[in-house]
Amino acid sequence: MSSFTLKNKSAILFDMDGVLYDSMPNHSMAWSQAMSKFGMHMTPHDVYLNEGATGHDTVIRISLRDRGYEATEQEIDDIYGYKASLFRSMPAARVMPGAPEVFRKVAAAGLKILIVTGSGQKNLIERVQRDYEGYITRDRMVTAFEVKRGKPYPDPYLKGLQIAGVPASEAVVVENAPLGIRAAVAAGIDTIAVNTGPLEDEILQAEGPAILLHSMQELADSFEKLFR
Numbered sequence: 001m002s003s004f005t006l007k008n009k010s011a012i013l014f015d016m017d018g019v020l021y022d023s024m025p026n027h028s029m030a031w032s033q034a035m036s037k038f039g040m041h042m043t044p045h046d047v048y049l050n051e052g053a054t055g056h057d058t059v060i061r062i063s064l065r066d067r068g069y070e071a072t073e074q075e076i077d078d079i080y081g082y083k084a085s086l087f088r089s090m091p092a093a094r095v096m097p098g099a100p101e102v103f104r105k106v107a108a109a110g111l112k113i114l115i116v117t118g119s120g121q122k123n124l125i126e127r128v129q130r131d132y133e134g135y136i137t138r139d140r141m142v143t144a145f146e147v148k149r150g151k152p153y154p155d156p157y158l159k160g161l162q163i164a165g166v167p168a169s170e171a172v173v174v175e176n177a178p179l180g181i182r183a184a185v186a187a188g189i190d191t192i193a194v195n196t197g198p199l200e201d202e203i204l205q206a207e208g209p210a211i212l213l214h215s216m217q218e219l220a221d222s223f224e225k226l227f228r
């Protein structure tokens, strides 16, 4: 591990899917089914590579790749709407093992907690406030509803800094997706990559995180060491 430390940090910005919830397998299945219905093809690897981007941007990217032209706004609404309805019909994703322990330790250390997600899934945005009650409120969340440009643009994380009221140098991000890490690094924030999916470590490392771990439990277990 590098010389990275949490010692001089005052806020932690958490991504949601794949970090606070083990929700990526559901997203993966929903995207794959929705895209197939509209004549496009998305593998689980594709879904993880695009993770963190808004549904809107994902449809545009895959349409260009598979069909060679941009999806219309109507199509984007139809495809993302269908994907979202499939996702809602799936069994609820479990809370990511280790994540509640991370929250307890972060709060005990006196750091501010925020959630910065590309998600526009209203049910999950509601649920996170119950599952992580006492640690997070809606006004400490940046979602698809708060920004125009999603990850990999730095906008969601810049908005998070603004809400936290801290400079980038005092913040740290916890992210599992390449585009999410790119967004955080572009916002000038030290990033802890947590590789909870099937992508190779190298793909995440290429985006320039400060450190890379493999589970939220590992982050919980190494918290004291990182705080020194």
Ligand code: CA
Residues within 6 Å of the ligand: 015, 016, 017, 018, 019, 051, 052, 175, 176, 177, 180
């Ligand atoms: Ca994620």
